[in-house]
Amino acid sequence: MTNLNAVDPAAVAQDAHLESADVVIGKNTIIFRRFLRNKTAVAGLAIFLALTAFSFIGGFFTPWDKETIDPFNIGMPPSADHYLGTSQAGIDLYAMTVEGTRISILIGLVVGLVSVLVAAVYGCTMAYFGGKVDKVMLFILEALIMMPALLVVAVATSGGGEGLKRNLPSWLLLIIVLLVFSWMGTARLIRSMSMSLMQRDFVKAAQYMGVPPRRIVWRHLVPNIGSLLILDITRGVTAAILAEVAFSFIGIGIKVPDVSLGVLIGGATSQVQTFPWMFWVPLTVMFLLTGSLAMMNDGLRDAFDPSSSSTGKAKKAKARKTTAEKKTA
Amino acid sequence: MSSETTTGAMEPARSDVERLHVAGLHAPTDAVLSVRDLNVRFNSENGVVHAVRGVDFDLMPGKTLGIVGESGSGKSVTSLAIMGLLPPTAQVSGSVRLKGRELLGLSDKDMCKYRGNDLAMVFQDPLSSLTPVFTVGTQIVEALTIHHPTMSRTAKEARAVELLAMVGIPSPKDRLKAFPHEFSGGMRQRVMIAIAIANNPRVLIADEPTTALDVTIQAQVLEVLHTAQEETGAAVVMITHDLGVVAGMADDIMVMYAGKPVETGAVDDIYYNPRMPYTMGLLGAVPRVDVAEKSSLVPIEGMPPNLLHAPTGCSFAPRCPLASEACHDGEPALAPVDGQGLHRAACIKSEALGGDVDVHDVFAAPPVPVSRFDAVPRAERSTVLQLKDVRKHFPLTRGALIKRRIGTVKAVDGLSFDIREGECFSIVGESGSGKTTTLLEIMEFHADQDGEVVIGGLSNKQAADAKTKAKMRRELQMVFQDPTGALDPRFTVYEVLAEPLQNAGMDRGAIRKRIMELMKLVGLQPDHVNRFPNQFSGGQRQRIGIARALAVNPKLVVLDEPVSALDVSVQAGVINLLDHLRAELGLSYLLVAHDLSVVRHISNRVAVMYLGKIVEIGAVDRVFDNPRHPYTRALLSAIPVPDPQLERTRERIILQGDLPSPLQAPKGCNFATRCPVFAALPPAKQEKCLTLEPPLEAAASATDQQFACFFPDGELDEDMLVVHETADHHAP
Secondary structure: OOOOOOOOHHHHHHHHHHHHOOOOOOHHHHHHHHHHHOHHHHHHHHHHHHHHHHHHHHHHHOOOOOOOEOOOOOOOOOOOOOOOOEOOOOEEHHHHHHHHHHHHHHHHHHHHHHHHHHHHHHHHHHHHHOHHHHHHHHHHHHHHHHOOHHHHHHHHHOOOOHHHHHHOOHHHHHHHHHHHHHOHHHHHHHHHHHHHHHOOHHHHHHHHOOOOHHHHHHHHHHHHOHHHHHHHHHHHHHHHHHHHHHHHHOOOOOOOOOOOHHHHHHHHHHHOOOOHHHHHHHHHHHHHHHHHHHHHHHHHHHHHOOOOOOOOOOOHHHHHHHHHHHHHO | OOHHHHHOOOOOOOOHHHHHHHOOOOOOOOOOEEEEEEEEEEEEOOEEEEEEEEEEEEEOOOOEEEEEOOOOOOHHHHHHHHHOOOOOOOEEEEEEEEOOEEOOOOOHHHHOOOEOOOEEEEOOOOOOOOOOOOOHHHHHHHHHHHHOOOOOHHHHHHHHHHHHHHOOOOOHHHHOOOOHHHOOHHHHHHHHHHHHOOOOOOEEEEEOOOOOOOHHHHHHHHHHHHHHHHHHOOEEEEEEOOHHHHHOOOOEEEEEEOOEEEEEEEHHHHHHOOOOHHHHHHHHHOOOOOOOOOOOOOOOOOOOOOOOOOOOOOOOHHHOOOOOHHHHOOOOOOEEHHHOOOOEEOOOOHHHHOOOOOHHHHOOOOOOOOOOOOOOOHHHOOEEEEEEEEEEEEEEEEOOOOOEEEEEEEEEEEEEEEEEOOOEEEEEOOOOOOHHHHHHHHHHOOOOOEEEEEEOOEEOOOOOOHHHHHHHHHHEEEEOOOOOOOOOOOOOHHHHHHHHHHHOOOOHHHHHHHHHHHHHHOOOOHHHOOOOHHHOOHHHHHHHHHHHHHOOOOOEEEEEOOOOOOOHHHHHHHHHHHHHHHHHHOOEEEEEOOOHHHHHHHOOEEEEEEOOEEEEEEEHHHHHHOOOOHHHHHHHHHOOOOOHHHHHHOEEEOOOOOOOOHHHOOOOOHHHHOOHHHHHOOHHHHHHHHHOOOOOEEOOOOOOEEEOOOOOOOOOOHHHEEEOOOHHHHOO
16 A cells, blocks of 8 residues: 555654654643743632631631630730630631631632533523524523522522521522522623534534534533633632622621621621721631632633733843844944 | 855854845845845744744845745745734844845834835735725725825825726726725735735735635736736735745745745746755645646655754755755755756755656655546446435525515525545535535435435435434535634544544444544554644644544545645645545545645546536546636636746636626526626627526537536637736746
8 A cells, every 4th residue: 555554754753753842732731831920810829729728727726616705805806815806796706707708718619610510501502502492591591680689689588588598508598599690691601602613613523423412512512611611710709709798798698697708797897996807807808819819810811811912931031132232233 | 146145044143144234245236125044033832933044035126036835934924024013022133125224123113114115015814904994995095195195185096096996996986985895805805905006115025815715816816916016016025835826926936944945046947946855845745737647646744843943954854755864964055056046955965856856756655546446437336425406595685673585695506416436526616606505405414405415325305314314424424624623622532533433332442443443544643542633733633534534434525625724735645645545445525625726636527616506517637628618717727837837828717806796696697797708709699698597518529528508619708818928037
C-alpha cells in the first residue's frame, strides 16, 4: 500500500516536539496561569478560603456558643473573655459570627451551585429542542421572573408556611425559596449561548450520527458553556449571600434562633450607637465575603475571556526599551 | 535586491540597518518600498514567538510582488508590520522605507499621514471591513477628506463616483448613497479597493483579497485590482496562499516559510524552476483544473516549526524529504541560484534541484490507488444514493406583525441524480446555488420532504421511523468543512470516535479495537487517542473527522468542502487519503466543493448547480474538457491555474454581477441575466431563453454528459472576455 500508514520521520519528530516542549498548553493550564497572574483575584480566593475555614473551625477557639448567655458580661465591648464582645442578651458575638458566616456561606454555595445547574439544564433543553418546547418553557421562565420574589419569601418564611416551618429549619426554607427565584436570568443567557452552539458543526455531527437529544444536551452543550457556568456560580453565590442578608435584615429571612450575618446586622442596626461592635463586626465579615467573591469573579472573567489582554509572559519593559533605542537611532 | 542578505539576514545587529542604508546597499532611488531585515516578535503564553525573521525586499513602482506561504508563515504579519497596524505588544525591528523615508518607529499619529495615502491596504474579509452604519459614499469621501482637507465637497463626490466606476460598480452615482449591506461580498471588496486607491497610493497591499469570495467573483475582483494598478501605477504586494491567484498577476514572488523568505525570484523562475524543496512541494500540492491525467498530489508532511525557539538548522529540514546531516547545522541564507542575482533560494541543495527533478519523486507521492469498482461499468454497479425530483422552497415573507408572502426562494428546485457504488460524485457552483441545501436535505431524511431520497435502498417516503433512520445513519455519514468546529473541543479523540460506535450499540472491547483500526486507517498514530483536538494540526483534525465518519462503516460519505479550510500542503495529504480510502474500502463520496481543481482531481462525475438547478452533469473529464453550458464554461475559465505563461495568455470569461436575488429570478433560463452567450444572441433568439426553461438533455453523442441550454456552443459576448497580453512586461 501507500506510505499513508507508515510512520514517517517528520511526524515522529513533530511528536517528540509536542511531547517534550511546551507547544500545547492545556486550556485549563492557561486559565489557571491567567488567574494566578491577577493578584487581586488570588487575594480574593485567599480571603474566601480563610473565611470558610474560619466558619468551620472558629468555634474551637472559644468556650462560648451561640446560645449560652454570660450573665456577667451583658452588652460588653471586646475583651479577653469575649474576643468580639457580647450582645445585649449576653451572648458571645464571636460564636454568633462563626455560626452566621457558616450559614451565609452555606446558603450562598448551595443556591449558587444548584441554581446554575438548574439553569444550565433548563436553558440547554430549551435551546436544543426549540419550537414549541422552547415557547412553553420560555413562558414558564418569564412568569417566574415576573413573580414578586420578596412577597413569596415573606409568606413562605413567616405567614403561610406554618407546616413547612415546623418541618424545616428556616435556613433550608430560605435556600429553597431563593433557589426557585434565582435561576431564570442565567437560564435565559444559557439558552442564547446554546442556540449559537447548536449551529456548530459538532452538534450537527452528533445529530447526523443519531445520538439521542438527551445525550447531546448533557455531553455536548453543557460542558461547552462550562466557563460561563463557573462565572455564573461565583456571581450566583454573591447574589445569594446578599439576598439572604437583605431578607434577614428586613426580618423575613432567617429567623432566631438560627443565626446568619443578615440576622446579626439587622438586629444591631438600632444599637449602632450603644453597641457599635455588634453592628460593625458582622458587616465587615459580610463585606469580606462578598468582596472576595467579586475580586475572584473579576480574575476568573479575565482568565476565561479569549480576547482578554492577558498576553502571556509579556516583557513589556524590554519592548519599550527596543522602541526607544530605535527612535534614538 | 542586492547582496547584503547573502551574509545572512540575521547577522547584522539591528542598529546596523541604518548603516546599510547609508552605505548605499539600500537602493533608495528606484524602489518605492524597501524592507530590510524586518523582524516581528509576539509575546504568548508559551514565550516569545519570533513570527517574522528577517524579511528583505524592494518593490519597484508599478510592479507586483506576490508573497505566498502556508498559514503561520508570517505573510500577514509582514504586511501589518509595514502598515504599522500590529498591536503595541508586538516588537517590530528592522527597516521599512517608503520612497526613502523610514516608517518603522513612527508614532501611530505620524503613520496616519502615510496610511490610506501613499500606502493602502485591502483586507481579506469584505463583509467586516466596511462600517455598516455609513453609506459607501461617506466612507470613500472620508478617505479623501482625511488626506485632502482642502478638497471641495463636489470635487470629492465627483472623485468618489469616478472611483466606483473604475472598480466596475454599475450606476455609481446612485450607489454612493447605498449602505454596505446592500452590496454583495464581491461588490464590497470592490468598494474596499476603491477606498484603497482613492488617494493614488504608491503601494497597495492586498492581504488575501479574494479568499473569501467565489471563483467567478474572484475573477472579477482580480480584474478590478489589475485595472486599479494600471490606473494608479501603484506597486502591489499581493499576499495569498493560492499559487494560482498570483501566477497571472505577479512579477516577482517571495515564498515565505517559518517567518523567513525561503525563495525569491521572478514569477517564471519560481513556477518553472523552483530550487527550494518547499516551493516544489507547494507547487506539487495544488491540483490542476486543466489537466485530466490522474496523479497523486504531493503532500508535505508535518507542521511548520514552532517559532518560539530559533531553528538550529534549516527550518524546513524536519519536513523535507531531501534533508541530510548538513541541513541541520545552521540556517541557510538566501543565495543566488545559478549565479544570477534575481532568483535566490535558501537551500544548500538548490544547485542539485535544477533541471528535470520530478517533485513526485522528491516527496515520495503515493501511487494512484485503484478501486475494485473502477473496472466495473457504471451501469452494473448498485446505486447507493438516489434523488428524485427533490425540492426545497423557502417562503420569503415581509411585514412584522402580519407576514405577507412576497416570493419563494427555490434553494433546491427539482434535483435528480444517483450515485453508484465506489464513485465520487461532486456538486459545484457558486455560494447560493443550493449545494449545501441539497446536502442538508439528504441528511435530514424525513417523510415530509418534497421529493424522494433513497439511501442504500431505504426511501424517505416509506417508513421514516427511528429504526429506519438509525439504519440509514449507518449507510451515510458526513465530513464537515471546518475540522475545528466539527470536533467537540472537550472530547478526546477516543471519545470523539467512540460516540458513533456507542450509539450503534457496540461493547467496550469492540469499540477500543475499532478505534485503533480507524486511527491507523486515516494515518494517525494510535497512541494519540487520548489527546484533545486542539493538540492536532488542521489536517490531522480533518483526518479525525474522516475517521469518525468511517466508524460505522458507511457506504456513502458526504463531504462538505472537506479541504477548503486547510492549507494547500495539508490539503494534498487529505485528498490523497480520501482517494486511498475510496479505493480500499469501496466507498462512494458525495462531495460539495467550490474548488474545481479539487473536484477534477478526485471525482468521477460532477454536477454543476446554478440557482437550485443542475445545469450540467456528467463524467468529470467530459464536463471539464468539453463544457457545453455557458455557466460551466465561465466557472472553468475563472479558476486560476498555477502556470504563469498560461495565465497571461488565457482567454477568460468574466461574468457580470452576482447571483440574481430570488425575487428577480427570470422566468425562462435562470442564467439568462448573466449569460455571455445570451448577451451575444440576436433578440429573436433571446426571446426563447427568457420564456422557456431549458430541459436537462443529453449531449448528442452517447456520452455521460447532460446540460440545460438551448444554445450550448453559442458565441460569447466580447465584453465579458478578457485576455491579458502582457507577456513581455514580465521580463525581469
